[in-house]
Amino acid sequence: MDSQEIVEKCRSIYEDMEFSYISEWKEKTGGNAIGIMPIYFPKEVIHAAGVLPVEVFGGGDMVDVVKGDSYYQSYICHIVRTMVDLGLSGKLDSLSGMICPFTCDVVRNFTGVWGLLFPDKYARFFDQPQNFDREIGGEYLASQLRDIIGFLETIGEKVTDERLNNSIELYNENRRLIRKLYDMRAEKPWQAKTEEVYLLMRAGCILEVSEYNQMLNDYMDSVVNLDRKQLDNIRVVISGSFCEQPPLTLIRIFELAGCYVVDDDYILGNRYLDKEVAVGDDPLGALVQGYLDSEVPSSCRFEEYNAKCKKLAKVVERRKAEGVIFAAPSFCDPALEDEPDYDKELADMDVRVMSLQYSEDTRQFNLIREQIGTFSDSIKLSEA
């Protein structure tokens, strides 16, 4: 397949709210599948059990909320509402359960709601430690993973060190390829368009990792040969979109309004581990260490604010970005609480910042497009 065929395949996976890939995969392999909410869970332990990990990001603007609103108050984000509607309409029946990593209290409560709605299925709150000492937070994380592996083995295979090492190798390769793709886009953002990169990332939320690795390789091999024109766009980093995802139209609009996205935090879980995970005698320990050592800026990691700001500043510098757009879901406490500190750090670096809020089902973009266009123009004019 060439890059455009791959993008269209990814688009159809993204739009498929029946999640037919899961049923097809289960029929082909005889295995089970389990859902993961954003942001990060080590998919290696699921893969090692022969179970398909599926990252679910709600229904976006493709699912109308019918029942979800009655489970949540009006002043919280949208993703959990479409999750409830997806669940109640049977579209996620092919999953044996849902793992809900800690992002905020909304997700903590969602785990309970999910467990009450689907008592016959597994619903697990995955409480990622906020202590990064190996003996304390590391041990706590390992104990949680052992517990979850215990469940996975009831619906899949025994998770031996050999199987876990094999899965780590596949996901190491996956992270290498994603880093390569992000580097490629940062170097020539007109060549690997952000909408295409995003659709590829979304496909990776469901595809089996070997199949996905092949797809990433094929896309990169093909897209470099396209004759695409460079536009006079500024270079921006998007921050704040790590959980509830922006509608695809908004992702497209950033570019159309004059901004090349040279880094982002969409679907952050696939690159949350930024270093190679060691293969060896203690694969579970290596995954734990990968989490503890991550240098990826994340609003769901409660380290000192200064450390988080420095991490974002490093991304901005490395990508030679001229501006940062804080694009956060409405009512997203973790993203919105960090924003003032990021603002200050970036102001000290003389990097321009704009902020906007969205909901996964936002459908009116005229005003947002004008704001982004003005932001882009103001940077161009200041550099002229």
Ligand code: SF4
């Ligand atoms: S979008 Fe923000 S507030 Fe909503 S569940 Fe995700 S992290 Fe929590």
